[in-house]
Amino acid sequence: MTRAFNFSAGPATLPESVLRQAQEEMLEWNGAGASIVEMSHRGPEFMAVAAQAEADLRRLIGIPDDYAVLFLAGGATTQQALLALNFAQPGQTVDYVLTGHWGKTAIKQVSPYVTVNVAASSEANGFHDIPARASWQLSDDAAYVHITANETIHGVEFRDTPDVGEVPLFADFSSSIASEPLDVSKYGLIYAGAQKNLGPVGVSVVIVRRDLLERSGQPRADIFDYGSHVARDSMLNTPPTWNWYLAGLVFQWMLAEGGVEEFARRNAVKSGLIYGAIDQSGGFYRNEVVPAARSRMNIPFFLPDDTLNARFVSESKAAGLLALKGHKAVGGIRASLYNALPVEGAQALAAFMRDFQQRNG
Amino acid sequence: MTRAFNFSAGPATLPESVLRQAQEEMLEWNGAGASIVEMSHRGPEFMAVAAQAEADLRRLIGIPDDYAVLFLAGGATTQQALLALNFAQPGQTVDYVLTGHWGKTAIKQVSPYVTVNVAASSEANGFHDIPARASWQLSDDAAYVHITANETIHGVEFRDTPDVGEVPLFADFSSSIASEPLDVSKYGLIYAGAQKNLGPVGVSVVIVRRDLLERSGQPRADIFDYGSHVARDSMLNTPPTWNWYLAGLVFQWMLAEGGVEEFARRNAVKSGLIYGAIDQSGGFYRNEVVPAARSRMNIPFFLPDDTLNARFVSESKAAGLLALKGHKAVGGIRASLYNALPVEGAQALAAFMRDFQQRNG
CATH class of the missing domain: 3.40.640.10 (Type I PLP-dependent aspartate aminotransferase-like (Major domain))
Structure with a gap:
């Protein structure tokens, strides 16, 4: 298992x-x-x-x-x-x-x-x-x-x-x-x-x-x-x-687990981790949504080209981070961070993003 | 279990x-x-x-x-x-x-x-x-x-x-x-x-x-x-x-299991067991459907009075035969005999019906 x-x-x-x-x-x-x-x-x-x-x-x-x-x-x-x-x-x-x-x-x-x-x-x-x-x-x-x-x-x-x-x-x-x-x-x-x-x-x-x-x-x-x-x-x-x-x-x-107040806290932490990895990437990761309207639940982002997008999807899957391919309507990457995704999942993804950028940036 | x-x-x-x-x-x-x-x-x-x-x-x-x-x-x-x-x-x-x-x-x-x-x-x-x-x-x-x-x-x-x-x-x-x-x-x-x-x-x-x-x-x-x-x-x-x-x-x-031909065979056996118990009960159990239109899947039947109907439901449940209460629109008893109900289930119900009749008929 x-x-x-x-x-x-x-x-x-x-x-x-x-x-x-x-x-x-x-x-x-x-x-x-x-x-x-x-x-x-x-x-x-x-x-x-x-x-x-x-x-x-x-x-x-x-x-x-x-x-x-x-x-x-x-x-x-x-x-x-x-x-x-x-x-x-x-x-x-x-x-x-x-x-x-x-x-x-x-x-x-x-x-x-x-x-x-x-x-x-x-x-x-x-x-x-x-x-x-x-x-x-x-x-x-x-x-x-x-x-x-x-x-x-x-x-x-x-x-x-x-x-x-x-x-x-x-x-x-x-x-x-x-x-x-x-x-x-x-x-x-x-x-x-x-x-x-x-x-x-x-x-x-x-x-x-x-x-x-x-x-x-x-x-x-x-x-x-x-x-x-x-x-x-x-x-x-x-x-x-x-x-x-x-x-x-x-x-x-x-x-x-503590009700919606607790999930609001966790969801702010999780989305903050991913948006942080994007915003601190110097443009390697790109999210195009106006900050005030950014979703805490679904974070679409893009790497510099489609080859890197595809490599990110396959390597993240191999690292135990599933289903990160973006929707076909927009392409790129998408991380969904619903209530049942633990904070540790967002931490693992943020760490993977930094590591992937170091190796490919 | x-x-x-x-x-x-x-x-x-x-x-x-x-x-x-x-x-x-x-x-x-x-x-x-x-x-x-x-x-x-x-x-x-x-x-x-x-x-x-x-x-x-x-x-x-x-x-x-x-x-x-x-x-x-x-x-x-x-x-x-x-x-x-x-x-x-x-x-x-x-x-x-x-x-x-x-x-x-x-x-x-x-x-x-x-x-x-x-x-x-x-x-x-x-x-x-x-x-x-x-x-x-x-x-x-x-x-x-x-x-x-x-x-x-x-x-x-x-x-x-x-x-x-x-x-x-x-x-x-x-x-x-x-x-x-x-x-x-x-x-x-x-x-x-x-x-x-x-x-x-x-x-x-x-x-x-x-x-x-x-x-x-x-x-x-x-x-x-x-x-x-x-x-x-x-x-x-x-x-x-x-x-x-x-x-x-x-x-x-x-x-x-053998496809629809095999289930047709089993369903004929199962429904035959229950209709048999009804038809051989001398009127203790009563199914009102014209024989040529009888369903092989759902068999509604009635005991002589509502007290017996209710006793049948509670005693059958205690005997490990579940959900035999008839639909509220018609009352009485209903046995559904879908594909996943094994022949042994119909055998057990037919035996229970005979035993119940002996004790209450």
Whole structure:
């Protein structure tokens, strides 16, 4: 058994203690005679697991009672489509602030259903910044304003919650939820695929202010209706039980480790180590994001040429530092530093970066 | 470790050898330094797992090359909604043959998008039969005809593929796929949640004749477009990788055990044991389904009164026979006998039924 440091952008590294518990319980859960993955979602065993996971997530993030929490199958992209179907009238205007690849995906999903106003975009400068709030051109009558809290490919992150007045703010928090304290009450809806900070791939979390569920939205199948999912406690149909269970173990681990305040501290340390290695490299490593908008979760960077980028990827892998190849949309290197990546992983990567530069700089 | 015989209707029992392999690989997959659940879906490791799973499923079921195979997040209910969006014009007529609870769910999902013609229904007789093909009132211009191959709650199953002429036949095979040989070429589309015969909950399989993907359907998000999923090999967004991996292990197990012919044999033996115990009970156990439409997968039955039903559930559980309580929609008892439930499990249940009757009859 040689577990390496895994910098994958998602599906991403999980706490080893969580994997060990899942391993121990794989053939039989808690003396029940079967694995949790073999049990009915409506039986008392899984119902307890599900309720505990929601309670733990509420405590971890600090979710007010006037917000519902959903655990839904699949990833964030499905939720992106459901935003328009549930909360906007057909053809109604919605405001999107575009700061990277995933914002574009979010717009693509809703375009068949609504009129998208791109209220602000950093595309012209290569998605290296968050547009200043004063520059946003919000609509008078938008159904909601949508932001991507952290862009995993371009490595830019909102470091403050923008004030958009009375219009509900919807946010894709897939890659930064639970990485630091979050004031849920500033948002109308938060959604996140679990496979970065919350647990395994295959389940998404939606946190929605209950009064918004009264909106009529537009014609849609019952399975696409957030209100139906809330009314059935995310068991409108068979949910991804094992994924939900594993996410619950990750929530318990995060709480035991000290909660979001502790992860905010660790994530500042980890990202500081990597940005430090970049900034102190005299230009050998290059990150193009404006410092105030740098992501703590995903750090894309580039070496002087593609030969060196490729050598860095192969040598780092051989050194036990996995999945550092950049996304194909931007190339180069990308280090993802989610909650479950230990500080020692970032230390090892920073040390490798200095050593690699000495040998190749 | 005391694994019991698990008669859950889904999520359902899995082969112990598959769970053991998943357990062994939970912390590190194949020397890769990480679990498969921690790896990028676009990396070479998971891409190989995914491709092997598709190849194995094609071999297991016998899927012709002119059919695409998708592995999609979530359950069958989402697919039910997508049928209308992808294959019918807005408001176009679609024909549904209603033989139980899941057929009603299928109709509910498409009702916002199309005009549903219930071509035949066994609801008036309590869903105890499959309406004779000659009685079906098919439309002249239906986009497709939909059936539920096996109804898990009412325990009725199509034992032949109905001939519907040139109109594509779509079928929900969630609870009977891979349980016996299947002539895919008779169908336009087959869909199945994996959590009964194919593996774990959280992933669904869609088998679709490629020429149908040229239909324009109706306005929909890209994530709801089967053609987009086919074009990206089910990786339009992050798929439920662990669930897909585990399904792949189940496919390998089914092939190694002898394929669908062998499971057809075992399933006939298993269901024969339980129906035998019912039919030889002199009316103590009662199954209300017309014999020719009896499901081999799910056998609902009733004892003389609810006190006995409840006693049967609690005593069977104490005897290591799990999850025999009937669905709340019909009550009584239900035994699900999917591929991974061994013949020994059905033997044990049949013996328990005889013993229980002797003590309580």
